Amino acid sequence: MSSSSGFGSDGDVAALAALVADAEGAVDVVRAGQVREVRVLAAAGRLAREQAAGASERVQSHEMALRGIAAELAGVFAATDRTLQRRIDEAQDLVENYPATMDAWEAGRVTRGHVRVIQDVGCSVPAPVRGEFERAAIERCVGETPNRRVRDALVHLAERLHPRSFSERHEQAAAGRCVRVQAGPDGMSDLIATLPTVIAEGVVDRLTRQAREIINARPQADADQSDGGAATGDTEAAAPDSAVAGGSSFGGDTRSIDQVRADVFADLLLAGTPALDPTVDDDGNGTLGAIRGKVQVVVSALTLTGQDDGPADLVGRSPIDAATARELAGDNTAWDRLLTHPVTGTVLECDAYQPTAAMRRLLRARDRHCRFPGCRQPAIRCEIDHTHAASDGGPTHVCNLAHLCKRHHDVKHHTRWRVKQLAGGLLVWTSPTGRVYREDAPPPLVAFAIDIGQSRRDGIPRWGVSPSATPPF
Incomplete structure (x- = not known):
């Protein structure tokens, strides 16, 4: 080594x-x-x-x-x-x-x-x-x-x-949705919205992706501003404060992603569209307004067809009621049908009604989040990593791919942490000191029933789950 x-x-x-x-x-x-x-x-x-x-x-x-x-x-x-x-x-x-x-x-x-x-x-x-x-x-x-x-x-x-069914309790809780202001120090306040979880997650996802679009546009804005200054010979023309304060120029923008999210949030509520959009041009609205929030939901086939009202799984967060899950599935033009193992719940196959990036869809459905031990970063914000490096002959196949967040992707490649992938998406991590950590591909939490103490693999009980459907909201 x-x-x-x-x-x-x-x-x-x-x-x-x-x-x-x-x-x-x-x-x-x-x-x-x-x-x-x-x-x-x-x-x-x-x-x-x-x-x-x-x-x-x-x-x-x-x-x-x-x-x-x-x-x-x-x-x-x-x-x-x-x-x-x-x-x-x-x-x-x-x-x-x-x-x-x-x-x-x-x-x-x-x-x-x-x-x-x-x-x-x-x-x-x-x-x-x-x-x-x-x-x-x-x-x-x-x-x-x-x-x-x-x-x-x-x-x-x-x-x-x-x-009491989750749908019944959710309906009662949803009646208490509200927006309130909690005053804070130094002229600041917390604007608190109590919303159904799936709506709140969609709002945060949209704000996050809009904020990243703004941040990703900074290099071009800085370059344009630099070119403009050089052409006129006026070194004062590219003052960062004026660039950030108004107009469409984002040159010199140093806001954090939290600050950008907050600013876009206020713009959307007050103006209906982001007032500052570095992607806007003379042809019409920029790309920020076109961004829509996304969430990933896993719902059993029986719940989807209305044969039961079991809660669905909002991946990375919490349960959502059956009615909302069915509405999300119905509003989408495409969704994934997951075939899961009847005992372990491992995702075995993913049928896509539209043939788009099938391998990525399967991995997203299987992994659901970063596969480093203990990490919970959702798969939609992770990178797909070759467990056995492609440069060393590792195949680009689901049996050699897994989602890792940026932090743990770097850990895998730049430290002595090592990983190998076994059948069913099981990752076995070895720390620099030789400690071994098993990271199973998480079965969907949506289930017809839970087999407690019946089905075991390597001495650890697994969840019995139903075939499930994931609408890419």
């Missing part, structure tokens, strides 16, 4: 390996301390309940007992008694309502981050099915980073187990 690739010499790698070993020991110690702390706080809550038992005004007695205990513990934890009281309540809920999660955490199968996600999502699950949710959630968390991918999977699991 050459010393120029990533971490330097083999001695550097050995030093890093020693640090990793120390980190593993530290993680074990921290986990044991966290588990003990939660159990101590839960015991404090039980003590308060026992002290209040039999009192004539039980609720008030329990509250007073809990306050007294929290005040006592506050000195030990160097926190306020209010904070300790809240933590006691959370610990009691965790210990009493999620015993299997506590056991898995204590055994090192899951982390504190997983526990938080299970508890946060589980609060919406009715008590009669919470045990079923907890068992499935633990299995889903094992071996995964506690990121949005895991949370999304648990949210879909909770939706499936809820006695």
Whole structure:
């Protein structure tokens, strides 16, 4: 291994390996301390309940007992008694309502981050099915980073187990949509719109792509401005402030993408079209106005045809109601039909009714996001990478391609991280110290049912999913 690739010499790698070993020991110690702390706080809550038992005004007695205990513990934890009281309540809920999660955490199968996600999502699950949710959630968390991918999977699991349909609850929630202003300091305010998720995601996607169009136009604007200055001999003619302040010139524009998004957002709301458009010409409107928001949705065939009202998956975000998914599918002239494995849920084939970039569509449907361990960047904002480099003879075929975001694409090519792709889109990553991370092609979260503990591959349960359809909104 050459010393120029990533971490330097083999001695550097050995030093890093020693640090990793120390980190593993530290993680074990921290986990044991966290588990003990939660159990101590839960015991404090039980003590308060026992002290209040039999009192004539039980609720008030329990509250007073809990306050007294929290005040006592506050000195030990160097926190306020209010904070300790809240933590006691959370610990009691965790210990009493999620015993299997506590056991898995204590055994090192899951982390504190997983526990938080299970508890946060589980609060919406009715008590009669919470045990079923907890068992499935633990299995889903094992071996995964506690990121949005895991949370999304648990949210879909909770939706499936809820006695009220997602469509019914979404309809009720959508009635509360609104726009409000929250005043901030220094003459700034937050404009907050509470919208259906698919609409909000479409808005952000459109703003992002319009902002990138503006940023990509900067080199030409700077070149035009430089040429104009040279022709007149007037070095003051290309003042950046005037270029940004008005007109169609974007020379000297140094705004960040967040700033450009905010400016385009205001333009669209106030003027109906971007007031500043570096792509505009004498022939009519520029390209910014033609950009439309895109989202990727996976919906089961039964939901699409109206045979059930199960929630669809807004890739990278959260569930959406069946009616919205059907409307998105109906409004599109083309959509992908995904054939998935009946046990593992792996995307096996993608039928495109219009023969356009079939391989890219299949990879986007299979990967859904960056395939580096723990990354959640949506596939539509990633680059397609040859797992085995094309320059080294790697074929341009779905069995050798995967989506990587720019950051992790660079990591793969410029550090000692290595990856190989196995059947079904399974990526096996090896870190510079030799640690191995398995990154499965994520099955669509939309499912007819969930096979808990029935279908296993390499000892890890997989989701049983239906054939699904993805409209490219």
